[in-house]
Amino acid sequence: MDITNIDQLIGGTLMLDYERYAKLGKELCEISKDLKTANFPLHAGLLNENFDQELRSQARGVPFDTYHQQLKKFDCSERCNSVWPTDFIAYRCTTCAYNPCMSLCSDCFLNANHEGHDFNRFFSLAGGACDCGNEDVLNPKGFCTKHGPNREKQGPVPVELTATLEFLLMKLFVRLLNTCRAWEHRRSQFMSAHHNIPYTGQTQMEYISKIIYDEAEGIVLFIQHFVDLGGPIIDVVAQILLDEQLYTSLKTQEDNPDAFLEDLLAKSAGIDVNSEDDAIEYGCLLDECFFYLIRLNFPQTLINLLLCILSNSKYKTKFSCRFFENYPLILDLMHNLVQQLPQGSNEPAELTNRIIHISVQICSSANICRMLQETILVTEKILDNTIKVFYWDTKILQLSHCE
Incomplete structure (x- = not known):
């Protein structure tokens, strides 16, 4: 899907006060017409000499440091997001x-x-x-003075501080996932170009994942830069990632080829993660972010971004459930990695550390663990899928003996 198509979604998805934003859009159109009439072509950018320094300063708004300080006044998150x-x-x-x-x-x-x-x-x-x-x-x-129930609290965040950034962040997440959705397409291209080269299957997956994430990481770091501004932006990002209506709208765009479906169908080379017990419905941007977090071998910067938002309680609950609902896919990734990499490779240990980085943040809370057991029977899910790994190894060993 072309990223510009998301403009159509603003009125009915993330923006709660549609009339106010529609009025603002109309005012901006009028300003645009006035500028063009006065011979200020909008496409000319910084090189247009018609824009004097005073006009540039007005258009630029406040410096980023000033914006940061304005947001910090309303950063009263109950929990730290470091x-x-x-x-x-x-x-x-x-x-x-x-x-x-x-x-x-x-x-x-x-x-x-x-x-x-x-x-x-x-x-x-x-x-x-x-x-x-x-x-x-x-x-x-x-607790420090900035966090916990006794922290100093401010009033609600003025919408003008977050509205523009909300629009930008939504586009950035869609751009990020559009980049990740090229995984299966890139793998097919790679196989066609290197069909005579003796790469192992997992090495191909690692190679493609690295290419994809090298392109996507800049977007992740840019989003992280805004998330670091604190609680108000964290809540905005959590809302975007959990918005099911937004995700449904994105998937139903007529010009949107379902590249994500292709990646889902190609996700497993071993354990059957398509069984009814392990079936997962992807209903929001967080769900798809989780899939590509696993598909791309748990890149650390993407882990950091997703963990930073855990200070939002609704997001933490959804995030925790999704981590263990995707457990079959995680085990499949680790199983294939160990099978395909040369003996003595450090990658399995490094991957395990990155996964532990996530699981510790979830399982350190007794309340979250109880919720997971009541909601998705997390203990049974972990044990069942661990048994599947041993069964798969035994099956491979039996086939080897038969040969």
Whole structure:
């Protein structure tokens, strides 16, 4: 689907006050006509000498740092959204912790009162996320002043601070997934061009995944730049990713070839993840992001982006369920990776660390674990799919003996 088609979706999906935005659009059209009449062609850009410095300043709006400070005034998230990769320095306070996996970022630890507590500073081995504000794993006495139920709260965020960015972020996510949807097409091209080269199946998958994500990573990092602005933007991103009406509209565009369906059909070379027990319905952008997170071998920057939004409670619940609902596909990926890579490769261990980075953020909460068991029977799902892995290995071994 052409990215410009998403303009048609604004009135009925993400924007709650349609009349106000329609009025704003009409005003912008009038301004555009006035500029053209005054010989200010909009397509001429920065090189048009008709735009003097004062007019450029008005069109540019406030500097990004000023915009950041304006948003920070309304950043009153209950939980911290800091996420870090491996070898990052974090803190753990066993006096305040309900869970031994609890960790705090430097800012939250230093802005809280841990005087006289039993704490340590450590290098994170598999990456992590800050638990400040999370009453499931940390005593509220260990929260910093910015997080938790007693944090300083501001009024609602003015819509003019987030409306334009909401529109931009929605387009960026659609652009990101359109880039990822080229996976099966790229694989077919690669197979046609290199059919005489003895690549193994998994090596081909890794190679294609790297090409795709090299193109997509810039978009991920750009989105991350805005998510780092804090709670108001995190809530906007969570709304976009969970909007089922938006996703339905995107899938029903007439000029949208179903490249995602092609990727789904090509997703498994081993375990049957198309069985009724493992069937997954993809109903929002988060669902598709999860599929490509797995398909592209869990790239760290995409993990960081998706974990940063966990401070939104509705998103965290959906995210946790989707992670374990996709467990068959995750096991399939790891199984094929171990089967195809040469002995002694570090990639399986590195992939495992990246997956653990996600699972620890989910399973550290007893309430989330109970919800997962009640909602999707997570224990049975993990055990059933682990048994499938052993069954598949046994089947391969039997075939080898028969040969």
